[in-house]
Amino acid sequence: LTTSTSRYGLAVESTRERLIDAATRLLDEGGPAAVTLRDVGRMAGVSHNAPYKHFADKEDLLAAVAARELARQRVRRRRSPDAEDRPADEVLRAMMHRYVRWALRHPARFKLTFGSWSTDSAELAAAATDARSALISAVERAQAAHTLGAGDPERVAALILATAHGAVDLALGGHVSRTGKGRADPYDVVDDLLDRLRP
Amino acid sequence: LTTSTSRYGLAVESTRERLIDAATRLLDEGGPAAVTLRDVGRMAGVSHNAPYKHFADKEDLLAAVAARELARQRVRRRRSPDAEDRPADEVLRAMMHRYVRWALRHPARFKLTFGSWSTDSAELAAAATDARSALISAVERAQAAHTLGAGDPERVAALILATAHGAVDLALGGHVSRTGKGRADPYDVVDDLLDRLRP
DNA sequence: ACCTGAACACCGTTCAAGT
DNA sequence: ACCTGAACACCGTTCAAGT
Numbered sequence: 001l002t003t004s005t006s007r008y009g010l011a012v013e014s015t016r017e018r019l020i021d022a023a024t025r026l027l028d029e030g031g032p033a034a035v036t037l038r039d040v041g042r043m044a045g046v047s048h049n050a051p052y053k054h055f056a057d058k059e060d061l062l063a064a065v066a067a068r069e070l071a072r073q074r075v076r077r078r079r080s081p082d083a084e085d086r087p088a089d090e091v092l093r094a095m096m097h098r099y100v101r102w103a104l105r106h107p108a109r110f111k112l113t114f115g116s117w118s119t120d121s122a123e124l125a126a127a128a129t130d131a132r133s134a135l136i137s138a139v140e141r142a143q144a145a146h147t148l149g150a151g152d153p154e155r156v157a158a159l160i161l162a163t164a165h166g167a168v169d170l171a172l173g174g175h176v177s178r179t180g181k182g183r184a185d186p187y188d189v190v191d192d193l194l195d196r197l198r199p
Numbered sequence: 200l201t202t203s204t205s206r207y208g209l210a211v212e213s214t215r216e217r218l219i220d221a222a223t224r225l226l227d228e229g230g231p232a233a234v235t236l237r238d239v240g241r242m243a244g245v246s247h248n249a250p251y252k253h254f255a256d257k258e259d260l261l262a263a264v265a266a267r268e269l270a271r272q273r274v275r276r277r278r279s280p281d282a283e284d285r286p287a288d289e290v291l292r293a294m295m296h297r298y299v300r301w302a303l304r305h306p307a308r309f310k311l312t313f314g315s316w317s318t319d320s321a322e323l324a325a326a327a328t329d330a331r332s333a334l335i336s337a338v339e340r341a342q343a344a345h346t347l348g349a350g351d352p353e354r355v356a357a358l359i360l361a362t363a364h365g366a367v368d369l370a371l372g373g374h375v376s377r378t379g380k381g382r383a384d385p386y387d388v389v390d391d392l393l394d395r396l397r398p
Numbered sequence: 399a400c401c402t403g404a405a406c407a408c409c410g411t412t413c414a415a416g417t
Numbered sequence: 418a419c420c421t422g423a424a425c426a427c428c429g430t431t432c433a434a435g436t
Contacts, residue, residue: 015419036409047421049411054419058410114372149395158383159362159391166365167357173313184357192358196348196395214400235428246402248430253400257429 016054018044023065027108032062063121066113070127073102077134089147092138093194096164100186103168110168135161149199156197163193215253217243222264226307231261262320265312269326272301276333288346291337292393295363299385302367309367334360348398355396362392 013021022043026035037058038048055061076098086094103110117124136157142148148156167186184192212220221242225234236257237247254260275297285293302309316323335356341347347355366388383391 037411038409046419048409049422050420052411114369116372151391155383155387155391158366159388159395162365162369162385162388163358163362163392164365165369166361166363169313169368170361170364173315184354186361188354189358189361192350192354193362193392196358236430237428245400247428248403249401251430 015044015046015050019046019051019054019061020064020068023061024068024109027062027065027112028106031108032112035062037061059117062112063117063124065109066117067121067123067127069106069109069113070124070131074127074130077131087147088138088141088145089194092142092148092160093191095135095138096160096190096194097187099164100168100190104171104186107172110172114165132157132161146199148194149197160190160193160197164190214243214245214249218245218250218253218260219263219267222260223267223308226261226264226311227305230307231311234261236260258316261311262316262323264308265316266320266322266326268305268308268312269323269330273326273329276330286346287337287340287344288393291341291347291359292390294334294337295359295389295393296386298363299367299389303370303385306371309371313364331356331360345398347393348396359389359392359396363389 019040022040023035025043026039035058037051040061041048041050044050051058051061055064077095080094080098136153139148139153139157139160143150143153143156164186167184167189171186218239221239222234224242225238234257236250239260240247240249243249250260254263279293279297335352338347338352338356338359342349342352342355363385366383366385370385
């Protein structure tokens with residue numbers, strides 16, 4: 001754990017954690033270019049090169065932002081009321097809608113997380129694998145309940161993820177106008193696919 | 200036309216065209232960050248701020264790179280032997296495969312072209328609309344030939360494009376391992392979708 | 399109309415030094 | 418172990434000046 005509690009009961013964030021906080025805020029406001037180590041340091045109350053004591057370089061700091069984002073998604077996924085009470089196809093649909101909502105709300109984090117990493121962090125790889133297997137098992141449950149067509153679950157999962165990912169990315173680029181008849185927002189695109197994947 | 204021919208028969212590129220050439224090459228080699236105006240100028244044989252006489256700023260130069268890329272795709276699309284002799288579903292599939300091949304071959308151009316543009320160039324918008332309508336009419340022809348399921352052509356086209364786009368983007372991020380059983384490369388993902396969209 | 403060279407502000411990164 | 422301040426090389430952009 002990176003957050004400790006002082007004897008006065010105040011949550012005290014480590015410098016490392018405050019640096020990641022600052023980087024995330026700057027990223028949300030202006031993309032990776034706006035994450036200058038000078039501003040990061042200033043926001044965290046340290047000098048402009050204190051970050052180098054915690055991260056190898058700027059990319060390593062951004063990798064930590066992405067890793068924390070994925071870790072939080074994992075926690076949220078574990079907390080969400082799952083397969084037991086709701087129909088499996090609804091669970092799957094809700095999972096993809098959550099993905100779209102997160103991406104639209106935090107476009108810079110979305111772009112960062114799915115960008116290329118020369119720093120191959122084990123943390124990032126593990127989080128990605130975890131998300132992938134959660135999607136695959138949701139697909140398997142929906143197939144078992146006969147609310148989703150048959151086929152290799154990994155292939156079906158890859159198809160669903162690609163569609164959701166692409167719909168969001170095109171929407172963020174402004175290449176899909178959200179209004180106008182016949183136009184589909186990312187939620188609609190995901191729904192269209194899931195409807196057509198029915199058995 | 201930006202290329203004129205000298206009286207000796209040599210194709211002479213305008214400075215503007217040479218600047219776009221240089222920017223494209225640097226982009227392919229190292230992404231947008233590698234496109235420094237100093238290197239662009241050097242490669243084009245001019246000073247490091249000659250580009251400002253042709254483009255408002257760096258983003259405007261990159262917009263010109265994207266616009267030229269889209270214009271070339273349009274030419275290629277117009278040249279390709281179309282709907283007449285081949286089955287409509289094959290034409291549609293070939294169109295999406297061409298999209299995937301282009302993106303995998305020129306990842307930096309792909310990312311650039313579909314990124315956000317604060318410079319809203321009319322050229323870019325026109326090229327995007329042209330590509331979109333080409334896809335929609337391919338969908339309509341396949342539907343008319345009953346080799347593609349019914350539904351609003353714009354919605355079906357949006358679904359297909361989102362899937363191809365997302366499959367490529369995930370592959371470029373290294374989030375889809377190309378080998379291993381059950382794993383699907385972008386071509387497979389597109390094929391899976393088209394197969395499931397059959398009537 | 400098109401280009402150059404100097405200059406400015408800014409950024410990532412390194413280094414020697416401090417507690 | 419963690420941090421600071423000065424310094425270096427590099428970059429986008431501006432400006433005055435040249436033909």
